[in-house]
Amino acid sequence: MCSAQWTHLANLTRTVHLEPMTFDVLDAVMVIESQTHSNPWQRRQFDDCLNHGHHARVLLADGVLSGYFVAMMGYEEVHLLTLAVTPDHQRRGHARTMLKALAAWSIEQNARSLWLELRVSNARAMHVYQAAGFQKIALRRNYYPTPDGLCEDAQVMCLTLGVCPT
Ligand SMILES: CC(C)(COP(=O)(O)OP(=O)(O)OC[C@H]1O[C@@H](n2cnc3c(N)ncnc32)[C@H](O)[C@@H]1OP(=O)(O)O)[C@@H](O)C(=O)NCCC(=O)NCCS
DSSP: OOHHHHHHHHHSOOOEEEEEOOGGGHHHHHHHHHHHOSSOOOHHHHHHHHHTTOEEEEEEETTEEEEEEEEEEOSSEEEEEEEEEOGGGOSSSHHHHHHHHHHHHHHHTTOSEEEEEEETTOHHHHHHHHHTTOEEEEEEEEEEEOTTSOEEEEEEEEEEOOOOOO
Protein backbone atom coordinates (compact mmCIF):
# COMPACT_ATOMS: atom_id res chain seq x y z
CA MET A 1 0.00 0.00 0.00
CA CYS A 2 1.39 3.44 -0.94
CA SER A 3 2.05 6.09 1.71
CA ALA A 4 -0.86 8.27 0.47
CA GLN A 5 -3.28 5.43 1.21
CA TRP A 6 -1.77 4.94 4.67
CA THR A 7 -2.18 8.66 5.33
CA HIS A 8 -5.82 8.43 4.23
CA LEU A 9 -6.46 5.46 6.52
CA ALA A 10 -4.73 7.22 9.41
CA ASN A 11 -7.22 10.08 9.01
CA LEU A 12 -10.25 7.83 9.31
CA THR A 13 -12.12 7.90 12.57
CA ARG A 14 -12.67 4.41 13.92
CA THR A 15 -14.99 4.90 16.86
CA VAL A 16 -17.50 7.66 17.47
CA HIS A 17 -19.78 7.78 20.46
CA LEU A 18 -21.69 10.27 22.57
CA GLU A 19 -21.43 10.73 26.33
CA PRO A 20 -23.16 13.06 28.77
CA MET A 21 -21.43 16.44 29.08
CA THR A 22 -20.12 16.79 32.63
CA PHE A 23 -18.48 19.66 34.50
CA ASP A 24 -15.05 18.02 34.23
CA VAL A 25 -15.02 18.21 30.40
CA LEU A 26 -15.94 21.90 30.25
CA ASP A 27 -12.30 23.01 29.79
CA ALA A 28 -12.17 21.01 26.54
CA VAL A 29 -15.64 22.21 25.52
CA MET A 30 -14.62 25.84 26.08
CA VAL A 31 -11.59 25.42 23.77
CA ILE A 32 -13.87 24.24 20.93
CA GLU A 33 -16.45 26.91 21.76
CA SER A 34 -13.85 29.68 21.44
CA GLN A 35 -12.50 28.19 18.18
CA THR A 36 -15.88 27.91 16.49
CA HIS A 37 -18.04 30.90 17.51
CA SER A 38 -17.55 34.62 16.96
CA ASN A 39 -19.46 35.28 20.19
CA PRO A 40 -18.67 32.18 22.24
CA TRP A 41 -20.70 31.17 25.26
CA GLN A 42 -19.18 31.91 28.64
CA ARG A 43 -18.33 28.95 30.86
CA ARG A 44 -21.11 29.91 33.27
CA GLN A 45 -23.66 29.36 30.47
CA PHE A 46 -22.52 25.73 30.18
CA ASP A 47 -22.51 25.51 34.01
CA ASP A 48 -26.10 26.79 34.08
CA CYS A 49 -27.21 24.28 31.43
CA LEU A 50 -25.68 21.37 33.35
CA ASN A 51 -27.11 22.63 36.64
CA HIS A 52 -30.57 22.83 35.03
CA GLY A 53 -30.24 19.27 33.73
CA HIS A 54 -30.45 20.22 30.06
CA HIS A 55 -29.68 17.48 27.55
CA ALA A 56 -25.97 17.96 26.84
CA ARG A 57 -23.71 15.47 25.08
CA VAL A 58 -20.09 15.40 23.93
CA LEU A 59 -18.95 13.49 20.86
CA LEU A 60 -15.80 11.40 21.29
CA ALA A 61 -13.96 10.39 18.09
CA ASP A 62 -11.34 7.76 18.87
CA GLY A 63 -11.52 8.96 22.47
CA VAL A 64 -10.94 12.64 21.61
CA LEU A 65 -13.62 15.16 22.54
CA SER A 66 -14.44 16.53 19.08
CA GLY A 67 -17.90 18.08 19.39
CA TYR A 68 -20.87 18.75 21.63
CA PHE A 69 -24.41 19.97 21.78
CA VAL A 70 -26.78 21.32 24.41
CA ALA A 71 -30.57 21.09 24.09
CA MET A 72 -33.46 22.11 26.31
CA MET A 73 -36.81 20.37 26.70
CA GLY A 74 -39.93 22.49 26.26
CA TYR A 75 -43.60 21.57 26.02
CA GLU A 76 -43.71 18.88 23.31
CA GLU A 77 -40.66 20.47 21.71
CA VAL A 78 -36.91 20.51 22.11
CA HIS A 79 -34.66 23.53 21.55
CA LEU A 80 -31.11 23.03 20.35
CA LEU A 81 -29.14 25.74 22.15
CA THR A 82 -25.65 25.14 20.78
CA LEU A 83 -23.74 22.61 18.69
CA ALA A 84 -20.15 22.62 17.46
CA VAL A 85 -17.45 20.39 16.04
CA THR A 86 -13.75 21.14 16.51
CA PRO A 87 -12.34 22.63 13.25
CA ASP A 88 -9.95 19.77 12.47
CA HIS A 89 -12.73 17.19 12.84
CA GLN A 90 -15.34 18.94 10.71
CA ARG A 91 -16.79 17.40 7.53
CA ARG A 92 -16.65 13.87 8.92
CA GLY A 93 -20.37 13.61 9.66
CA HIS A 94 -20.04 14.41 13.38
CA ALA A 95 -22.71 17.15 13.36
CA ARG A 96 -25.01 14.81 11.49
CA THR A 97 -24.37 12.08 14.09
CA MET A 98 -25.23 14.47 16.92
CA LEU A 99 -28.39 15.73 15.19
CA LYS A 100 -29.59 12.16 14.61
CA ALA A 101 -28.96 11.29 18.26
CA LEU A 102 -30.73 14.45 19.42
CA ALA A 103 -33.74 13.74 17.19
CA ALA A 104 -33.95 10.17 18.56
CA TRP A 105 -33.75 11.43 22.15
CA SER A 106 -36.39 14.09 21.41
CA ILE A 107 -38.79 11.46 20.07
CA GLU A 108 -38.21 9.41 23.23
CA GLN A 109 -39.27 12.50 25.21
CA ASN A 110 -42.49 12.63 23.14
CA ALA A 111 -41.42 15.89 21.52
CA ARG A 112 -43.08 16.71 18.22
CA SER A 113 -40.52 19.20 16.95
CA LEU A 114 -36.93 20.26 17.30
CA TRP A 115 -36.14 23.98 17.08
CA LEU A 116 -33.00 26.02 16.66
CA GLU A 117 -31.83 29.41 15.54
CA LEU A 118 -28.59 30.46 13.91
CA ARG A 119 -26.96 33.46 12.30
CA VAL A 120 -28.22 34.08 8.78
CA SER A 121 -24.55 34.33 7.69
CA ASN A 122 -23.79 30.79 8.94
CA ALA A 123 -24.21 29.10 5.56
CA ARG A 124 -22.24 26.00 6.57
CA ALA A 125 -24.45 25.20 9.55
CA MET A 126 -27.60 26.14 7.59
CA HIS A 127 -26.63 23.57 4.95
CA VAL A 128 -26.01 20.87 7.59
CA TYR A 129 -29.36 21.57 9.30
CA GLN A 130 -31.28 21.60 6.01
CA ALA A 131 -29.63 18.32 5.00
CA ALA A 132 -30.88 16.91 8.32
CA GLY A 133 -34.44 17.95 7.44
CA PHE A 134 -34.79 21.28 9.24
CA GLN A 135 -36.93 23.90 7.53
CA LYS A 136 -36.60 27.67 7.65
CA ILE A 137 -39.52 29.09 9.64
CA ALA A 138 -38.91 32.75 10.46
CA LEU A 139 -36.34 35.46 11.03
CA ARG A 140 -35.58 37.16 14.34
CA ARG A 141 -34.40 40.62 13.38
CA ASN A 142 -31.12 41.93 14.86
CA TYR A 143 -30.91 39.00 17.24
CA TYR A 144 -27.14 38.36 17.39
CA PRO A 145 -24.35 40.84 18.10
CA THR A 146 -21.54 40.93 15.53
CA PRO A 147 -17.82 41.50 16.23
CA ASP A 148 -18.03 44.97 14.61
CA GLY A 149 -20.67 46.11 17.11
CA LEU A 150 -23.65 45.70 14.80
CA CYS A 151 -26.45 43.12 14.85
CA GLU A 152 -27.37 40.18 12.68
CA ASP A 153 -30.67 38.39 12.07
CA ALA A 154 -31.33 34.88 13.36
CA GLN A 155 -32.89 32.22 11.16
CA VAL A 156 -35.37 30.11 13.11
CA MET A 157 -35.49 26.51 11.89
CA CYS A 158 -37.64 23.53 12.83
CA LEU A 159 -37.52 19.76 12.33
CA THR A 160 -40.89 18.06 12.58
CA LEU A 161 -40.44 14.78 14.44
CA GLY A 162 -43.79 13.26 13.54
CA VAL A 163 -46.31 11.57 15.76
CA CYS A 164 -44.65 9.90 18.71
CA PRO A 165 -45.60 6.37 19.68
CA THR A 166 -47.97 6.27 22.60
C1 LIG B 1 -21.76 23.60 11.49
C2 LIG B 1 -20.92 22.48 12.07
C3 LIG B 1 -21.45 22.07 13.42
C4 LIG B 1 -20.95 21.28 11.09
O1 LIG B 1 -20.19 20.23 11.67
P1 LIG B 1 -19.60 19.03 10.77
O2 LIG B 1 -19.27 17.92 11.70
O3 LIG B 1 -18.54 19.55 9.89
O4 LIG B 1 -20.86 18.64 9.89
P2 LIG B 1 -21.05 17.25 9.16
O5 LIG B 1 -19.73 16.67 8.79
O6 LIG B 1 -21.99 16.39 9.92
O7 LIG B 1 -21.78 17.81 7.90
C5 LIG B 1 -22.11 17.00 6.92
C6 LIG B 1 -21.09 17.23 5.80
O8 LIG B 1 -19.94 16.41 6.00
C7 LIG B 1 -19.84 15.48 4.93
N1 LIG B 1 -19.46 14.20 5.50
C8 LIG B 1 -20.22 13.37 6.20
N2 LIG B 1 -19.50 12.31 6.55
C9 LIG B 1 -18.26 12.50 6.06
C10 LIG B 1 -17.06 11.74 6.09
N3 LIG B 1 -16.98 10.56 6.73
N4 LIG B 1 -15.97 12.26 5.50
C11 LIG B 1 -16.01 13.45 4.88
N5 LIG B 1 -17.13 14.20 4.81
C12 LIG B 1 -18.24 13.72 5.39
C13 LIG B 1 -21.18 15.41 4.32
O9 LIG B 1 -21.12 15.02 2.97
C14 LIG B 1 -21.62 16.82 4.48
O10 LIG B 1 -20.95 17.58 3.50
P3 LIG B 1 -21.78 18.56 2.64
O11 LIG B 1 -22.25 19.60 3.64
O12 LIG B 1 -20.83 19.11 1.64
O13 LIG B 1 -22.89 17.74 2.07
C15 LIG B 1 -19.44 22.91 12.19
O14 LIG B 1 -19.04 23.47 10.97
C16 LIG B 1 -19.21 23.89 13.31
O15 LIG B 1 -18.92 23.51 14.45
N6 LIG B 1 -19.34 25.21 13.02
C17 LIG B 1 -19.14 26.25 14.02
C18 LIG B 1 -20.22 26.26 15.07
C19 LIG B 1 -21.60 26.43 14.46
O16 LIG B 1 -21.77 27.14 13.48
N7 LIG B 1 -22.58 25.75 15.04
C20 LIG B 1 -23.95 25.78 14.54
C21 LIG B 1 -24.71 26.96 15.03
S1 LIG B 1 -24.92 26.90 16.78
